[in-house]
Amino acid sequence: MQFAFTEEQQELFSYVQEFCDEKLKPFAAETDKAHEYPWDKVKQVAEMDLFGIPVPEEYGGAGLGFLEWAVIGELMSAACTTTGAVYGAHMLAEYPILFFGTHEQKEKYLTRLATGESIGGFGLTEPMAGSDAGSVRTTAIKDGDDYVLNGTKIFITNGGDAEIYVVIANAQPERGMRGITAFILEKGMPGFEFGKNEEKMAYKSLSNRELIFNDCRVPAENVLHKPGRGFQVAMETLRVGRIGMAIGAVGLAQAAFDAAIEYAQVREQFGEKIANFQLIQMHLANMATEIEAGRLLTYRAAWLKDQGLAFEKEAAMAKLKTSEVAAMVTSTAVQVHGGYGYCSEYPVERYMREAKLFEIVEGTSEIQRLVIANQLLKDAPRPQ
Amino acid sequence: MKIIVSIKQVPDTTEVKINPETGTLIRDGVPSIINPFDENAIEAALQLVEQHGGEVIVISMGPPQAEQALREALAMGADRAILISDRCFAGADTLATSYVLSQAVRRIGDFDLIFCGKQAFDGDTGQVGPGLAEHLGIPQITYAIGIEELTDKHIQIKRLLSDGFESVRAPLPCLITAVKQLNEPRMPGLKARMKAKKSEVEAWNCDCLGASQDRCGLDGSPTSVWKVFSPTRHVEGEMIEGETTAQKINTLIDKLREAKVL
Ligand SMILES: Cc1cc2nc3c(=O)[nH]c(=O)nc-3n(C[C@H](O)[C@H](O)[C@H](O)COP(=O)(O)OP(=O)(O)OC[C@H]3O[C@@H](n4cnc5c(N)ncnc54)[C@H](O)[C@@H]3O)c2cc1C
Numbered sequence: 001m002q003f004a005f006t007e008e009q010q011e012l013f014s015y016v017q018e019f020c021d022e023k024l025k026p027f028a029a030e031t032d033k034a035h036e037y038p039w040d041k042v043k044q045v046a047e048m049d050l051f052g053i054p055v056p057e058e059y060g061g062a063g064l065g066f067l068e069w070a071v072i073g074e075l076m077s078a079a080c081t082t083t084g085a086v087y088g089a090h091m092l093a094e095y096p097i098l099f100f101g102t103h104e105q106k107e108k109y110l111t112r113l114a115t116g117e118s119i120g121g122f123g124l125t126e127p128m129a130g131s132d133a134g135s136v137r138t139t140a141i142k143d144g145d146d147y148v149l150n151g152t153k154i155f156i157t158n159g160g161d162a163e164i165y166v167v168i169a170n171a172q173p174e175r176g177m178r179g180i181t182a183f184i185l186e187k188g189m190p191g192f193e194f195g196k197n198e199e200k201m202a203y204k205s206l207s208n209r210e211l212i213f214n215d216c217r218v219p220a221e222n223v224l225h226k227p228g229r230g231f232q233v234a235m236e237t238l239r240v241g242r243i244g245m246a247i248g249a250v251g252l253a254q255a256a257f258d259a260a261i262e263y264a265q266v267r268e269q270f271g272e273k274i275a276n277f278q279l280i281q282m283h284l285a286n287m288a289t290e291i292e293a294g295r296l297l298t299y300r301a302a303w304l305k306d307q308g309l310a311f312e313k314e315a316a317m318a319k320l321k322t323s324e325v326a327a328m329v330t331s332t333a334v335q336v337h338g339g340y341g342y343c344s345e346y347p348v349e350r351y352m353r354e355a356k357l358f359e360i361v362e363g364t365s366e367i368q369r370l371v372i373a374n375q376l377l378k379d380a381p382r383p384q
Numbered sequence: 385m386k387i388i389v390s391i392k393q394v395p396d397t398t399e400v401k402i403n404p405e406t407g408t409l410i411r412d413g414v415p416s417i418i419n420p421f422d423e424n425a426i427e428a429a430l431q432l433v434e435q436h437g438g439e440v441i442v443i444s445m446g447p448p449q450a451e452q453a454l455r456e457a458l459a460m461g462a463d464r465a466i467l468i469s470d471r472c473f474a475g476a477d478t479l480a481t482s483y484v485l486s487q488a489v490r491r492i493g494d495f496d497l498i499f500c501g502k503q504a505f506d507g508d509t510g511q512v513g514p515g516l517a518e519h520l521g522i523p524q525i526t527y528a529i530g531i532e533e534l535t536d537k538h539i540q541i542k543r544l545l546s547d548g549f550e551s552v553r554a555p556l557p558c559l560i561t562a563v564k565q566l567n568e569p570r571m572p573g574l575k576a577r578m579k580a581k582k583s584e585v586e587a588w589n590c591d592c593l594g595a596s597q598d599r600c601g602l603d604g605s606p607t608s609v610w611k612v613f614s615p616t617r618h619v620e621g622e623m624i625e626g627e628t629t630a631q632k633i634n635t636l637i638d639k640l641r642e643a644k645v646l
Binding site: 015019023 | 575628
């Protein structure tokens with residue numbers, strides 16, 4: 001068992017920390033408020049080569065592991081959660097091409113995603129298919145050498161701003177889930193349009209648009225993996241994506257904790273720093289303990305992935321735990337700030353709004369519990 | 385265009401602590417960085433080569449650890465890095481340092497420009513750049529805040545003075561020292577950093593420079609540091625507290641009025 005980072009990893013993280021401190025953190029509050037996609041941040045993340053961390057060098061990546069990618073995601077999310085969300089959604093287009101793409105697909109699409117030349121998006125959710133992802137109604141009917149897509153996706157992060165999309169549709173609706181197929185789409189394909197942008201509780205500059213397919217012709221060479229294997233593609237993508245969500249929640253919770261412990265040492269009431277009150281100390285101790293637990297679950301899930309071991313249950317546990325930790329910690333951080341915490345001059349009210357998302361996307365907390373329980377019951381010894 | 389940039393590795397002063405008993409810097413465990421003004425020098429050289437073609441060669445005289453600063457320069461985009469290191473260079477003052485650097489420049493051969501930072505963050509003398517130009521017998525333009533013109537014959541620089549600006553033109557080859565406002569140094573990406581880790585940093589010692597030992601290091605240094613001390617603070621500073629910036633500014637204005645400054 002080894003809990004320390006190597007010298008090389010530490011060096012890497014210190015570069016990223018410096019980048020986050022200088023280029024992301026000072027602008028996080030305005031990024032939250034602006035109703036404009038944060039292109040300048042995206043460009044800087046690309047210049048730092050952070051979009052391709054787990055992608056091999058031959059496809060324009062850094063050739064590092066998922067653990068390195070996770071820690072970098074944590075730093076980014078702590079500095080600017082919106083940039084972290086752009087990054088996380090972009091990666092949802094990157095992993096399925098990395099895991100299932102052919103060499104040609106990787107050369108054509110993965111390289112652009114890994115270098116940040118193009119932003120990516122992942123289209124699974126539909127108005128009538130959320131947690132029940134297997135019930136997607138977007139159809140992709142084979143016609144000659146093409147598939148013709150019809151249907152609507154909703155809530156798609158980076159939608160409209162991204163250029164490359166992995167879209168889940170059903171090529172043989174009569175076969176149910178076994179008809180589900182994954183496609184790589186490019187913005188600008190005829191019949192591929194974008195609908196309304198959602199107005200949200202936080203992440204105002206993040207785009208979450210509908211993807212609308214109106215007889216959209218996609219060449220068969222853009223099928224990812226095999227026809228009928230789209231559900232597997234989506235689930236494998238979300239398995240890794242959950243580690244990304246988990247680490248984003250850890251970063252956010254850490255930022256809220258840092259704000260709370262700083263404030264507690266400055267604010268005075270009853271003639272004392274509030275940090276001297278044991279009830280405040282209890283808050284600080286609880287927050288830090290929960291964050292550390294969530295962080296270790298997440299690092300371990302990433303490590304399992306890097307070792308090529310099963311990580312599905314651990315990733316779901318990490319996502320479940322850390323998103324609930326982020327909700328608790330950000331709310332407690334507001335509590336420690338009192339009335340000031342409720343006002344937008346301090347960052348903690350934003351953190352609290354941002355935290356809620358983690359309990360919903362890429363599988364709600366309820367769904368994570370189902371995933372964990374399924375796995376537990378599958379692995380449990382059968383009573384005689 | 386062949387441009388040489390001379391850089392120094394310094395302790396990160398934002399993290400330096402002073403030993404209250406001896407008054408000297410505690411350097412143990414303090415991370416080292418490229419002297420910030422030297423980053424501006426590197427950036428200026430890289431931009432000129434991007435516009436005019438050519439190569440950027442970065443040199444540094446220092447202990448073996450200074451290799452790290454040179455790798456950082458390679459990551460930023462320099463083409464070649466040379467570490468000038470020898471036991472006999474230890475204890476050099478600005479005269480001996482600029483002499484050794486001039487020997488290295490002679491060994492590199494033909495060049496068009498040399499860039500340095502205006503001064504080092506730790507020593508703060510601002511003498512090594514000008515000294516290097518003198519040893520080489522070339523013109524120097526210090527405190528560059530803008531590059532107004534560059535041809536293959538001359539360079540025109542906007543200088544930052546304490547009371548304004550000055551435009552100066554000099555024939556090439558010429559030495560320029562950079563101020564902070566000259567440019568915004570780039571932050572190298574991960575891939576460039578990983579590549580720089582594997583790149584070669586050439587190592588030159590006293591022998592290969594053909595430098596005379598009595599002009600190097602402690603032996604070649606007519607000045608020596610007598611004592612380092614922190615100046616005693618006569619007036620205690622006062623922190624203005626307040627919840628908002630506006631409140632703090634109002635308190636400040638009140639205090640300045642009280643003191644009859646306003
Ligand atoms: C800001 C944002 C960004 C998003 N980005 C993307 C994206 O990029 N790509 C994408 O494809 N999707 C995206 N989504 C969609 C997101 O993944 C879904 O909202 C999420 O999966 C939940 O689906 P739903 O909203 O339809 O909720 P529903 O599935 O309708 O859930 C409603 C409630 O019922 C519960 N529930 C449902 N089924 C069960 C069950 N079997 N047992 C117990 N409880 C259950 C849920 O936990 C929840 O509490 C995004 C959403 C948001 C808000």
